[in-house]
Amino acid sequence: MAPGKRQRLNKTDVKGSNPVTVHTDPLPASGHHVDRVDIKTGWLCNNHCIFCVQGRKREIYGNKSTDEVKRLLEEARQDTDSVVFTGGEVTIRKDLIDLVKFAKSLGFRRIQIQTNGRMLAYKKLCEDLIDAGANEFSPALHGHTPELHDYLVSAKGAFRQTVRAIRNLRELDQLIMTNTVIVKSNFRHLPEIARLLVALQVDQFQLAMVHPLGTAAENFYRVVPRFALLRPYLHKALKIGIKAGVIVMTEAVPYCFMQGLEPYVAERIMPRTKIMEGHLTVEDYTVHRLTEGKMKGPQCKQCIMNPMCEGPWREYPEHYGFDEFIPIRDTKAMDPEFVQEFGDYFRKNE
Ligand code: SF4
Numbered sequence: 001m002a003p004g005k006r007q008r009l010n011k012t013d014v015k016g017s018n019p020v021t022v023h024t025d026p027l028p029a030s031g032h033h034v035d036r037v038d039i040k041t042g043w044l045c046n047n048h049c050i051f052c053v054q055g056r057k058r059e060i061y062g063n064k065s066t067d068e069v070k071r072l073l074e075e076a077r078q079d080t081d082s083v084v085f086t087g088g089e090v091t092i093r094k095d096l097i098d099l100v101k102f103a104k105s106l107g108f109r110r111i112q113i114q115t116n117g118r119m120l121a122y123k124k125l126c127e128d129l130i131d132a133g134a135n136e137f138s139p140a141l142h143g144h145t146p147e148l149h150d151y152l153v154s155a156k157g158a159f160r161q162t163v164r165a166i167r168n169l170r171e172l173d174q175l176i177m178t179n180t181v182i183v184k185s186n187f188r189h190l191p192e193i194a195r196l197l198v199a200l201q202v203d204q205f206q207l208a209m210v211h212p213l214g215t216a217a218e219n220f221y222r223v224v225p226r227f228a229l230l231r232p233y234l235h236k237a238l239k240i241g242i243k244a245g246v247i248v249m250t251e252a253v254p255y256c257f258m259q260g261l262e263p264y265v266a267e268r269i270m271p272r273t274k275i276m277e278g279h280l281t282v283e284d285y286t287v288h289r290l291t292e293g294k295m296k297g298p299q300c301k302q303c304i305m306n307p308m309c310e311g312p313w314r315e316y317p318e319h320y321g322f323d324e325f326i327p328i329r330d331t332k333a334m335d336p337e338f339v340q341e342f343g344d345y346f347r348k349n350e
Contacts, residue, residue, distance in 0.1 A: 035271035036110075037076035038084045038285075040278065041069050041099070045089040047116045048154035049142075051183050051223045055214025058088065064278055066095045072276045073103050079274060082110040084138075091119035097132045104133030112136035114179075118158055120165030126172055137169050140179045144192040152185060166200045177204040177247075183223045187230040190237035198244040205241055206266060207234060208251035211293075212315035220319055227257045227312070228324045238264055252294075254312055255305040256325050262338040267310050297322030304328050304346065 042063025043054055064072075076083055083103055090096055090113060103111050113129060117139030120126050141162050143149030149159035169176050180186070180193055190207060197205045209227075210216050216223050234250065238261055241248035249266040250258065258265055267289075275282040282288045289310055296311035303309070305328050312325075331339045331346050339346060 033272060034079040034274045034284075036082040036084060036273045037080055038086050038114075038273055038275045039069065039072050039076060040064075040276065041085060041087055041090050041093060041096075043088040044092060045087060045116070046092050046118060046155065047089065047158060049181075050152055050154060050215060050219055051181055051210045052215040053211045053213045054088070055218070057214070061279065063088065063093065066099065068278060069095075069099055070102055072278065073099070073106060073108075076274070076276060077106045077108065081108050082112075082271070083108045084112040084114055085134075086114040089116055089119075091115050091125065097128050100129055100132035100134050108133070110136060112138055114138045115165075116140050116153065116158070117162035117165040118155070119161075120168060121161035123168045123171075126165070126168045126174075130172060130174065136175045136177065138177045138179060139165055139169075140181070141166070141193065141197065142180055142183070143186055144189055144196045148186055148189060152181075152183065163196075163200065166202060170201050176200075176202040177206065178202050179206050179208055181208055181210050182225065182230060182234070183210050184225045185223075187225045187233050190230075190233040191240055194237035194240040194248075198241060198246055202246060204247035204249065206249040206251055207237060207253075208266075209253050209313070209316075211252065211313050212319075217315065220315070224316065224319070226320065226324065227253070227316075231257045235261060252310075252313055254325065255309050256303065256328055259328065259333040260335055262335050268308065297325055299325060299327050302327040302329070304330070308342075308345070 043058040043061050044063045045052075045058060073083065085096070085099070093099070100111060100113075111134045113134050113136070115138065120137070120139065139162055141149065141159075142152045143159060146157075146159040149162070150156050166176060166178070178197055180190075182190065186193065194205065210223055212220050212224050234253065234257070238248045238250065242264075248264050250264055251266045253265065255262060255265060270286065273285040275285055293313060294311045295314040295317060296306070296309070297317060299322065300306050300309070300311065317325075
């Protein structure tokens with residue numbers, strides 16, 4: 001790289017735009033490979049999201065030392081050249097630049113910063129991270145107004161900072177893949193959130209159904225919306241992104257709520273990810289989701305998408321039941337290109 005020139009991955013490298021692995025049978029054969037390693041650098045965070053999946057881990061585990069994170073990076077490099085720095089909130093670590101430089105020196109090619117975005121309102125920090133080797137940024141934006149976003153993350157001024165961060169990263173020509181957690185307070189505003197993300201010129205936005213663990217489990221009825229109610233808003237939001245040429249994805253939304261928009265189900269193309277928390281390691285997050293995280297109902301056996309579908313997070317039917325999940329019996333309402341792509345699969349299962 002020429003001195004002074006900042007690295008940028010191509011848009012076609014964005015997760016979801018270049019599907020290498022398409023899962024029609026979600027359970028992998030043994031001896032799987034690892035596409036990506038997520039390293040939890042600790043749990044301290046400057047937000048207190050009302051839907052935080054990590055719950056009280058910040059009080060129990062705090063943050064890892066620099067040496068601990070470096071050891072995890074060395075171990076991770078034996079599996080892959082793609083790493084995600086995640087937490088907690090990684091940008092509040094004073095050693096983050098050093099850690100990113102260290103990852104680069106180990107030969108990691110893709111270095112993603114997963115963040116609530118607030119600290120990246122400081123453009124100098126964005127520049128330093130990019131110069132150190134970071135080349136993908138995944139900030140989280142959960143509302144289209146300060147009132148909504150700040151309420152959800154329990155931090156006044158957070159919206160303004162995260163929006164500033166996205167603008168900074170755009171000005172620096174970086175890959176920006178945002179995440180929005182779908183909860184009771186924002187699902188009716190998903191189209192407005194999508195319009196804002198399009199206006200901010202993000203490369204990709206993902207709308208992820210809240211995972212009811214940690215604080216989200218404690219606040220279950222306050223935060224978890226019904227799929228049947230959120231579906232029209234979700235579809236409208238996705239179509240706004242698609243029309244604008246933004247890559248869009250949903251996470252943890254089963255196919256029976258995605259009819260006509262099946263190509264945008266993230267699970268079908270998610271990279272095989274190892275998660276290193278330090279005190280525990282999840283060798284393959286896909287397997288973990290399928291065996292522990294999610295579940296399906298008795299009616300799923302009659303659904304043609306059953307072999308491809310992961311079902312919802314298990315806490316959803318445990319609280320709300322399975323009545324909303326109507327098995328898909330034919331391909332009539334599906335996206336035609338999706339049906340064409342999986343012609344053999346549907347002939348076998350219809
Ligand atoms: S009915 Fe069950 S298998 Fe079919 S899409 Fe819904 S959750 Fe998945």
